[in-house]
Amino acid sequence: xxxxxxxxxxxxxxxxxxxxxxxxxxxxxxxxxxxxxxxxxxxxxxxxxxxxxxxxxxxxxxxxxxxxxxxxxxxxxxxxxxxxxxxxxxxxxxxxxxxxxxxxxxxxxxxxxxxxxxxxxxxxxxxxxxxxxxxxxxxxxxxxxxxxxxxxxxxxxxxxxxxxxxxxxxxxxxxxxxxxxxxxxxxxxxxxxxxxxxxxxxxxxxxxxxxxxxxxxxxxxxxxxxxxxxxxxxxxxxxxxxxxxxxxxxxxxxxxxxx
Amino acid sequence: xxxxxxxxxxxxxxxxxxxxxxxxxxxxxxxxxxxxxxxxxxxxxxxxxxxxxxxxxxxxxxxxxxxxxxxxxxxxxxxxxxxxxxxxxxxxxxxxxxxxxxxxxxxxxxxxxxxxxxxxxxxxxxxxxxxxxxxxxxxxxxxxxxxxxxxxxxxxxxxxxxxxxxxxxxxxxxxxxxxxxxxxxxxxxxxxxxxxxxxxxxxxxxxxxxxxxxxxxxxxxxxxxxxxxxxxxxxxxxxxxxxxxxxxxxxxxxxxxxxxxxx
Numbered sequence: 001x002x003x004x005x006x007x008x009x010x011x012x013x014x015x016x017x018x019x020x021x022x023x024x025x026x027x028x029x030x031x032x033x034x035x036x037x038x039x040x041x042x043x044x045x046x047x048x049x050x051x052x053x054x055x056x057x058x059x060x061x062x063x064x065x066x067x068x069x070x071x072x073x074x075x076x077x078x079x080x081x082x083x084x085x086x087x088x089x090x091x092x093x094x095x096x097x098x099x100x101x102x103x104x105x106x107x108x109x110x111x112x113x114x115x116x117x118x119x120x121x122x123x124x125x126x127x128x129x130x131x132x133x134x135x136x137x138x139x140x141x142x143x144x145x146x147x148x149x150x151x152x153x154x155x156x157x158x159x160x161x162x163x164x165x166x167x168x169x170x171x172x173x174x175x176x177x178x179x180x181x182x183x184x185x186x187x188x189x190x191x192x193x194x195x196x197x198x199x200x201x202x203x204x205x206x207x208x209x210x211x212x213x214x215x216x217x218x219x220x221x222x223x224x225x226x227x228x229x230x231x232x233x234x235x236x237x238x239x240x241x242x243x244x245x246x247x248x249x250x251x252x253x254x255x256x257x258x259x
Numbered sequence: 260x261x262x263x264x265x266x267x268x269x270x271x272x273x274x275x276x277x278x279x280x281x282x283x284x285x286x287x288x289x290x291x292x293x294x295x296x297x298x299x300x301x302x303x304x305x306x307x308x309x310x311x312x313x314x315x316x317x318x319x320x321x322x323x324x325x326x327x328x329x330x331x332x333x334x335x336x337x338x339x340x341x342x343x344x345x346x347x348x349x350x351x352x353x354x355x356x357x358x359x360x361x362x363x364x365x366x367x368x369x370x371x372x373x374x375x376x377x378x379x380x381x382x383x384x385x386x387x388x389x390x391x392x393x394x395x396x397x398x399x400x401x402x403x404x405x406x407x408x409x410x411x412x413x414x415x416x417x418x419x420x421x422x423x424x425x426x427x428x429x430x431x432x433x434x435x436x437x438x439x440x441x442x443x444x445x446x447x448x449x450x451x452x453x454x455x456x457x458x459x460x461x462x463x464x465x466x467x468x469x470x471x472x473x474x475x476x477x478x479x480x481x482x483x484x485x486x487x488x489x490x491x492x493x494x495x496x497x498x499x500x501x502x503x504x505x506x507x508x509x510x511x512x513x514x515x516x517x518x519x520x521x522x
Contacts, residue, residue, distance in 0.1 A: 152351075157347070158345070158351035159364070162416055172353075253355040255398045
């Protein structure tokens with residue numbers, strides 16, 4: 001009578017499917033509402049909208065343009081954040097001078113100072129790249145810096161007493177110990193790059209997902225607009241899955257974390 | 260003492276160590292003098308905060324004494340050196356490296372060829388009985404196994420002196436007993452000079468030829484007790500009446516120190 005309750009085990013994949021169906025249902029409800037329907041047309045209309053954009057030869061070039069800006073801005077951000085994080089960790093004056101300003105600027109929406117960058121650099125790709133560079137740099141620099149500071153000092157001591165010099169310690173201890181934080185920084189940096197996209201392409205860009213969303217706004221083409229928005233979301237998800245995979249491969253030595 | 264001629268390996272002379280923090284100066288060591296003989300096994304006991312770890316760090320060259328000096332074979336100790344191997348309580352294994360990579364670290368720092376590094380590493384991994392775990396990562400090992408790897412790693416550098424900072428402090432009683440027995444066996448074979456810190460009086464009396472009792476605040480040596488129990492020793496030694504006598508004596512002194520600290 002008081003037998004074990006039947007436990008239904010649902011796999012993660014099924015949960016994902018359920019979550020997807022729930023979202024579809026919500027989306028459908030929004031699309032049939034009188035007011036909400038104007039902003040949230042349902043999937044077939046969105047698909048039509050995107051098809052129109054393909055016919056206008058816009059979608060592909062928008063995608064490529066944005067991705068190029070993201071890759072360049074993120075790349076510059078990464079290449080500058082990594083050494084800066086080490087400088088901040090090793091030299092107190094560098095940290096004391098720079099850290100407060102990173103934290104200050106980080107809290108300002110990129111959209112606010114985007115026009116300043118455009119006024120300075122003119123229209124075209126350069127201001128977009130620079131804006132993404134600034135945002136990704138700040139996020140990644142802070143994350144990597146905290147990672148370096150959190151390295152277990154006993155490991156450095158252990159290496160030292162085994163005869164390691166400063167160069168050995170950097171390559172054999174500091175760098176591998178920082179890898180998990182670098183990967184977290186990459187994940188956060190990519191996400192920052194995408195969220196900055198709209199601001200980055202807000203003024204003067206000739207193509208791009210962010211720029212297109214703004215122009216479609218002026219013509220009330222919500223079908224295509226929603227399609228573009230979803231597209232940015234999909235790109236973000238794919239990038240995050242990719243970094244997850246790399247992370248799992250490179251940091252399998254870590255003690256298990258929750259979740 | 261028997262009149263055997265034994266060379267002084269480590270000489271600690273008037274070592275003072277002060278820490279300057281935000282809340283003023285803390286004196287961790289206040290004039291410590293001690294000679295450790297070649298091949299000797301010395302254990303240091305004392306309540307926490309008596310500066311025993313500080314003393315080990317000074318000997319390892321990880322901390323610099325505020326004043327006073329330490330000598331190894333008559334040479335002043337400055338900085339770390341591969342002739343002084345250290346085993347830490349927290350194992351301090353490199354988590355991104357496998358067991359063999361960890362043990363190879365020291366030989367690699369000596370820029371020995373890879374094959375030779377591996378050969379040395381295998382020898383000491385075998386010594387601690389972890390042949391089957393050569394390619395495991397530290398996270399896959401139990402605490403006792405991790406500390407065995409750390410001991411193998413220290414031995415792989417062929418140090419003249421082993422400095423051990425409460426190496427078994429984080430282990431359960433059974434594992435601890437097992438590692439004590441293994442360490443005794445290794446020491447009886449290899450006869451390296453051992454400087455071993457513990458807060459466990461049982462452990463100190465079981466392992467050491469001499470037990471150094473430290474008093475706290477400021478840290479200095481209170482008494483040195485000769486442990487005149489012959490080797491080979493093992494866990495059964497703990498039933499020896501002489502063992503119990505010495506243990507009770509040392510334990511009382513340490514406990515008094517503990518009460519002093521609590522005041």
